[in-house]
Amino acid sequence: MAVIFNLKFSSILLVLCVLALTNHSHAIDEERKLYIVYMGNLDEKHESPLSHHFNILQEVVDIRQSLVRSYSRSFNGFAAYLTPQEQEKLADHEEVVSVFPAKTFQLQTTRSWDFMGFPENVHRNPMVESDTIIGSFSDKGFGPPPKKWKGACKGGSNFTCNNKLIGARFYDFDSARDVVGHGTHTASTAAGSIVKGASFYGIAEGIARGAVPSSRITAYKVCSESGCSSANILAAFDDAIADGVDLITISIGGNTPEALQIDPIAIGSFHASQKGILVIQSAGNSGSQASVGSVAPWILTVAASTIDRGIVTKVALGNGSILTGKSVNSFKLKGTTFPLVYGKEVRAKLYTCLQNDLVKGKIVLCDRLRGGREAFRAGALGSIGLSEGINNDVSFVVPLSASALTKADFSLVQSYFSSTKAPKVDILPSESIQNLDAPRVTSFSSKGPNSIIPDILKPDVTAPGVEILAAFSPKASPSDDPSDKRSVKYSILSGTSMSCPHVAGAAAYIKSLHPNWSPSAIKSALMTTAWKMNMENNQDAEFAYGSGHIYPVKAVDPGLVYEIMQEDYIKMLCGRLRSDTSTLRKIFGVNVNCSKGFKINPKDLNYPSMTVKISSFKSNQIIPFEEKFIRTVTNVGRANSTYKAKTSVSSDYSINVNPSILTFGELNEKKTFEVTISGKFTGIMISAALEWSDGVHNVRSPIVIYKRNVMEN
Ligand SMILES: *[C@@H]1O[C@H](CO)[C@@H](O)[C@H](O)[C@H]1NC(C)=O
Ligand SMILES: *[C@@H]1O[C@H](CO)[C@@H](O)[C@H](O)[C@H]1NC(C)=O
Ligand SMILES: *[C@@H]1O[C@H](CO)[C@@H](O)[C@H](O)[C@H]1NC(C)=O
Ligand SMILES: *[C@@H]1O[C@H](CO)[C@@H](O)[C@H](O)[C@H]1NC(C)=O
Numbered sequence: 001m002a003v004i005f006n007l008k009f010s011s012i013l014l015v016l017c018v019l020a021l022t023n024h025s026h027a028i029d030e031e032r033k034l035y036i037v038y039m040g041n042l043d044e045k046h047e048s049p050l051s052h053h054f055n056i057l058q059e060v061v062d063i064r065q066s067l068v069r070s071y072s073r074s075f076n077g078f079a080a081y082l083t084p085q086e087q088e089k090l091a092d093h094e095e096v097v098s099v100f101p102a103k104t105f106q107l108q109t110t111r112s113w114d115f116m117g118f119p120e121n122v123h124r125n126p127m128v129e130s131d132t133i134i135g136s137f138s139d140k141g142f143g144p145p146p147k148k149w150k151g152a153c154k155g156g157s158n159f160t161c162n163n164k165l166i167g168a169r170f171y172d173f174d175s176a177r178d179v180v181g182h183g184t185h186t187a188s189t190a191a192g193s194i195v196k197g198a199s200f201y202g203i204a205e206g207i208a209r210g211a212v213p214s215s216r217i218t219a220y221k222v223c224s225e226s227g228c229s230s231a232n233i234l235a236a237f238d239d240a241i242a243d244g245v246d247l248i249t250i251s252i253g254g255n256t257p258e259a260l261q262i263d264p265i266a267i268g269s270f271h272a273s274q275k276g277i278l279v280i281q282s283a284g285n286s287g288s289q290a291s292v293g294s295v296a297p298w299i300l301t302v303a304a305s306t307i308d309r310g311i312v313t314k315v316a317l318g319n320g321s322i323l324t325g326k327s328v329n330s331f332k333l334k335g336t337t338f339p340l341v342y343g344k345e346v347r348a349k350l351y352t353c354l355q356n357d358l359v360k361g362k363i364v365l366c367d368r369l370r371g372g373r374e375a376f377r378a379g380a381l382g383s384i385g386l387s388e389g390i391n392n393d394v395s396f397v398v399p400l401s402a403s404a405l406t407k408a409d410f411s412l413v414q415s416y417f418s419s420t421k422a423p424k425v426d427i428l429p430s431e432s433i434q435n436l437d438a439p440r441v442t443s444f445s446s447k448g449p450n451s452i453i454p455d456i457l458k459p460d461v462t463a464p465g466v467e468i469l470a471a472f473s474p475k476a477s478p479s480d481d482p483s484d485k486r487s488v489k490y491s492i493l494s495g496t497s498m499s500c501p502h503v504a505g506a507a508a509y510i511k512s513l514h515p516n517w518s519p520s521a522i523k524s525a526l527m528t529t530a531w532k533m534n535m536e537n538n539q540d541a542e543f544a545y546g547s548g549h550i551y552p553v554k555a556v557d558p559g560l561v562y563e564i565m566q567e568d569y570i571k572m573l574c575g576r577l578r579s580d581t582s583t584l585r586k587i588f589g590v591n592v593n594c595s596k597g598f599k600i601n602p603k604d605l606n607y608p609s610m611t612v613k614i615s616s617f618k619s620n621q622i623i624p625f626e627e628k629f630i631r632t633v634t635n636v637g638r639a640n641s642t643y644k645a646k647t648s649v650s651s652d653y654s655i656n657v658n659p660s661i662l663t664f665g666e667l668n669e670k671k672t673f674e675v676t677i678s679g680k681f682t683g684i685m686i687s688a689a690l691e692w693s694d695g696v697h698n699v700r701s702p703i704v705i706y707k708r709n710v711m712e713n
Contacts, residue, residue: 032081034102039076053078060089073242079231104227151243167218171232189501201330230264237268249504251497253293266296273298278519282496283459284446295452304465304499305439313403318424325403326395337424354378399484441544448543454613455603462545465499506552520564527608529554559637559697575599626678635664643692653679
């Protein structure tokens with residue numbers, strides 16, 4: 001097969017978010033707060049947007065240093081310190097579309113690629129992959145950056161780029177150097193070079209590699225120790241879009257869902273999407289229902305699930321019982337058993353902290369997980385903690401020999417402690433086990449439904465986000481404890497931050513084989529080919545995993561895709577916000593007239609999943625319902641193909657697909673169909689599915705109908 005691809009196609013971006021240990025203070029009086037003054041699309045009229053921003057600002061503010069950041073490469077606006085009065089005046093300015101307070105977002109960490117059936121020897125297009133800009137960041141064998149790259153290496157002190165890591169920018173700090181490890185880890189997960197024999201002190205040993213080892217990376221550092229300011233996030237989007245990246249992966253989010261018009265990631269990614277750049281974002285680590293913080297339909301939102309390799313740390317009691325806890329513990333204690341003391345009994349008088357001389361050489365039992373860090377600082381030998389989550393389903397790197405136990409196991413240690421004269425325990429180094437129920441969405445992964453646009457299912461997909469081994473910054477503490485002075489090249493992290501770059505890597509892989517696919521086509525391919533997850537293991541079902549677990553090898557040949565044009569998003573916003581031209585202009589800087597015919601209901605957006613929230617009834621009634629969805633698929637499989645609709649069957653509902661057979665005669669041909677689901681509600685949520693199949697491709701969409709009170713139950 002002759003492979004002819006457009007080699008001008010270039011770059012993948014990784015937004016790296018890393019914490020800086022420096023503190024940047026602004027010489028601004030306290031009455032002023034940081035606001036984003038958003039001005040929509042770039043205005044060609046003004047040759048120097050920066051001086052234009054100064055001029056607008058000076059109409060209401062008298063100090064020049066109030067301006068913190070000017071956005072002028074991909075969209076228009078600035079960030080400035082303002083008093084409430086100044087903020088009001090600016091909001092009334094004719095060129096200003098909205099003013100909203102800057103807020104702080106949070107960072108949300110090898111085996112994972114093989115687990116999802118994406119082996120190293122997969123069919124690749126190395127020429128294009130290498131022109132794809134996304135770490136283990138050696139540039140051996142890499143040529144110069146692709147021609148389309150318009151970015152720069154402005155990493156500041158102690159930061160150098162190469163032909164792998166081709167660009168860097170930082171905002172507010174001294175350097176783009178990663179001192180926390182989060183950015184290095186996420187970047188290498190997406191696009192790290194292949195490293196054999198990588199491990200964290202022998203734990204999880206194997207080959208560490210990104211999805212697309214020959215892609216390039218560019219890093220935008222937007223976080224400080226206090227979080228990631230929306231002013232910096234918007235600046236990074238402004239730069240990344242102009243720099244010519246192909247994909248943006250952003251493992252950052254708020255703790256609660258925000259309206260689109262004040263969510264800088266929704267706004268920045270809308271502009272990215274306009275330029276054909278797919279943005280992949282972590283769902284969040286809040287865990288609970290309706291907490292998913294990534295809600296915009298133009299973003300690909302990623303939940304976190306387990307892989308088949310788990311990491312456990314055993315605790316051996318002096319009486320012979322062995323308990324299995326969770327942690328990433330690299331320490332081997334010298335000896336066999338050690339005295340166990342109870343944290344609350346060895347506290348210094350008047351203080352809540354542990355008394356050093358009472359814990360030396362001992363293992364401390366702590367009612368809280370956090371107690372482990374205190375035990376570490378007090379010089380204890382080890383600690384046994386009570387897991388604070390409902391499920392003890394994730395292991396974190398610990399700075400001393402430690403293990404977290406479930407409530408049941410913890411009580412057992414408590415009773416052993418109180419019934420034994422000289423209680424002794426041992427904590428063993430971590431070992432790998434097989435997770436037979438993987439993939440299971442973790443307790444910390446934020447769940448749907450989407451509280452901002454209820455008829456768009458979020459998260460979209462799930463991917464490995466638990467106990468992931470990837471590259472780490474040797475400048476950072478592996479346990480995130482400044483007194484833990486270990487320096488490692490690889491570490492094990494967990495979070496939706498870690499699942500997000502897995503999907504970015506998979507998307508880069510698809511893009512390398514289909515350079516001309518739109519962001520929505522790539523997203524659709526990942527969603528409709530995803531593994532169907534086991535509902536028994538995941539009680540929140542689609543609200544936990546969306547369409548399912550990504551399957552990159554299938555996603556490169558999805559057969560059909562659900563494409564969404566930028567105009568469709570705007571129509572949806574018109575329908576959703578019941579808004580007029582000016583509201584929409586305010587939010588996304590687009591000039592449209594939301595008149596009749598330029599509106600669609602969110603449920604009718606051509607989304608690869610189908611969801612509707614049924615409102616206005618009480619909790620325990622049995623309610624008849626009937627809902628329709630209209631969708632259009634584009635043939636990207638075989639020119640001549642016939643797809644038949646298959647639907648899931650249940651006594652609670654019936655699904656009618658019209659037409660139920662789609663016959664295509666050429667590539668890129670589009671066919672529209674209507675799905676009607678009707679039945680009676682008995683519970684709070686109905687999980688159904690539609691699958692188009694031509695015998696080769698299976699194009700699956702979950703259908704979720706839920707009641708208003710899904711969160712109240
Ligand atoms: C750069 O490296 C030098 C030497 O290791 C160090 O003293 C300095 O603090 C570093 N600067 C930054 C911004 O990390
Ligand atoms: C060890 O002690 C615990 C708590 O008293 C008890 O539940 C357990 O059965 C004991 N194990 C053995 C092997 O005796
Ligand atoms: C929007 O379009 C409608 C129908 O074409 C027209 O009547 C209306 O004046 C337009 N509104 C604006 C604000 O342009
Ligand atoms: C598809 O079918 C049509 C009509 O049968 C035929 O003319 C055409 O060559 C076929 N195309 C391919 C790519 O097989």
